Each structure stands twice: as structure tokens, then as C-alpha cells.
Amino acid sequence: MELTAAIQKRCSIRRFKDTPVEKEKITKILEAAQRAPSWGNTQPWRFLVITDKAKMAEVAQAAGGQPQAAGAPVLIVCCATIDDMTKKGHGEALRSLIPAGAMTEELVNIVLGSDIFAPYRRGDAYMAIKAGEQMMIAVAYMTLAAVDQGLATCWVGAITPKEIHKVLNLPDNIFVHSLLPVGYADEDPKPRPRKDLNKIVFWEKYS
Ligand SMILES: Cc1cc2nc3c(=O)[nH]c(=O)nc-3n(C[C@H](O)[C@H](O)[C@H](O)COP(=O)(O)O)c2cc1C
Numbered sequence: 001m002e003l004t005a006a007i008q009k010r011c012s013i014r015r016f017k018d019t020p021v022e023k024e025k026i027t028k029i030l031e032a033a034q035r036a037p038s039w040g041n042t043q044p045w046r047f048l049v050i051t052d053k054a055k056m057a058e059v060a061q062a063a064g065g066q067p068q069a070a071g072a073p074v075l076i077v078c079c080a081t082i083d084d085m086t087k088k089g090h091g092e093a094l095r096s097l098i099p100a101g102a103m104t105e106e107l108v109n110i111v112l113g114s115d116i117f118a119p120y121r122r123g124d125a126y127m128a129i130k131a132g133e134q135m136m137i138a139v140a141y142m143t144l145a146a147v148d149q150g151l152a153t154c155w156v157g158a159i160t161p162k163e164i165h166k167v168l169n170l171p172d173n174i175f176v177h178s179l180l181p182v183g184y185a186d187e188d189p190k191p192r193p194r195k196d197l198n199k200i201v202f203w204e205k206y207s
Contacts, residue, residue: 006147011191013152014068016183021074025149029076029182032145033138039119040111041102042093044084044131045138046174048077055167062163063179068154072183076142077164079174080135085127087112087120128175135177142180152185 001009030047038044050056051074059077060070069075083089091112097103111117119130139155146153156179164176 001148003144006144008191010143010147011152011189012154013183013185013187013189014071014154015186016068016072016152016181017186018073019184021072021151021183025151026074026076026182028149029142029145029151032141036134036138036141038093038134038137039085039130040090040093040117041097042084042090042131042134044080044082044089044134045177046079046081048079048168048170050075050077058167059164059179062167063156063159066156066158068181069156069159069179070181072154072181074182076180076182077168077176078135078139078178078180079170080128080131080177081173081175082124082127082131083173085119085131087118090118090120131175132177139178139180146182150184151182153180153182155180 026049030049033045033047034043036045050059053070056070056075059075060066063069084093091108094103094108094111095105098105098108112120115121119127143153143155157177159176159179161176164179165174168176170176
């Protein structure tokens, strides 16, 4: 599907068919997340794919009981780690860019020595914020890739991350960012309204 068409078609779907989702399609969606850009190529995302309905229901309970979180055949639990934002993790990510010609060893040292370019220099809370930012891009990519696969999603960000962490027995270095149920749509809602372009876009001068 053409990208603009996928962007226009995507909308949050909260009712899904029971039809199982092909694993190849889920892989395509995850590959889209993999290709997302990230701060210094840190890629702090981790994705846990759940198809077990009982487990899904437990996770949904920790999402304020939102039924859509457990309503699709597949639930992608989108997690992040600040390990990839630490000096070591960020350094490795930057060095991975050298063979592609997008970084030099000299630049790596400049980046890691800068309060602006290196989140680790501002502490754990800042690294978590930055990791969360990168997650948003990956999840957005997945929502569009799902449309491309004829599938639908509903981004679920209203969650209690610590409870989901416990339900899924996740390691300490991982935090839950959001949930993405994926399945075939069982509703065809109207496009949701957006602010007019002239209210959000300014050319040359803010007015
Ligand atoms: C970061 C984020 C968190 C969201 N959290 C929830 C959520 O917890 N539950 C839900 O039903 N929808 C959630 N949504 C979906 C929004 O409500 C939806 O995108 C918005 O109303 C616009 O509708 P559309 O996606 O159909 O265009 C979330 C969307 C984003 C981007």
C-alpha cells in the first residue's frame, strides 16, 4: 500500500475479529519497528508478542481494564530499556554506525562527552524519557505497517506499567511503555477529527 494511503486509512480499532493473524504479518509489523529511527541508533525497544488469551486478559486488567487491550488475537507489549541509553549502550550504538559511514570514532567521543547529545549524562530519569521518545516512533511505524498488512491496531498507552511488568515477569532493566493489540478489524469507524491544518501549521512566521 502506498504510504499516504496507509496514513489516511489508519485509525484506532477497538473491536477485532477472532480470525488468527498470520505470523508473517506480525513479523512484517515488527520489522517496521526495527527500521524506525532512534537517538544515536540506540534502538531501546523490546517487543513481547502475546497470543495467550488468559495472559492478555491479565495485562488488560493492568490497562485500566480496557477490553481492547485483550480483544485482538495478538498483543504486542512494547517495552524499553535504558541500558541502550547508558554510556556503554549509547557508545555501542554510535559505533555500529561507523561501518555505514554515519559516524566516526572522533564523533563518538564528542557525542558521549556532550550534555546535549548524551542522555546518560543527565541521569536515569532523562534516559527513561529519551527511551520513551524512541518507543513512540517504533510504535507509530507499527501502526502503519499493520494497515499495510490489512490489519488494525489500537495504541494503548493508558496503562499501569509496573503491574504489567509484574504480570509478565519482566526483568528489572525493562519497562513497559505501551500495548498494541493487532488483529483484523471488526468495525469500520469514521475517521476521527483533526485540528485544521491552518490551526497547527505556520509558514515563515508564527501567528
Ligand atoms: C500515546 C497514545 C496513547 C493512547 N492510549 C490509548 C488508550 O489507552 N486507549 C485507547 O482506547 N486509545 C488510546 N489511544 C488512541 C487515541 O485515543 C487515538 O489515537 C485518538 O483518539 C485518535 O483516533 P485515531 O487513532 O482513530 O485517529 C492512544 C494513542 C496514543 C498515540
